[in-house]
Amino acid sequence: MGIFDYEVIQIDGDYAHLRNLDRPEDELKLVARALLPQEIQEGSRLHYECFEYTLTGR
Template structure:
């Protein structure tokens, strides 16, 4: 499974908008905050690997 890198663009209630930063893309992905580390904030960099998000 490939590793992906994201940045938290915005947080809106129970969801966060993530932007992939390891490829050239302007698309945002809406992810439930329950799937993300508890202490994220806007600007946090995340790594997605093995079906888990971790803060870098």
């Protein structure tokens, strides 16, 4: 797949809307919260690599 960095823009129930930090003009990515670290909140930064999201900052 690839290596990407995202910002959590909105949490909507069981899903989170993520913005790709390298391509902010792209559409937001909708991801099931079950695939994300539990402690995320709006404004959190995530790193995606090898099919895994890790929290990198607030």
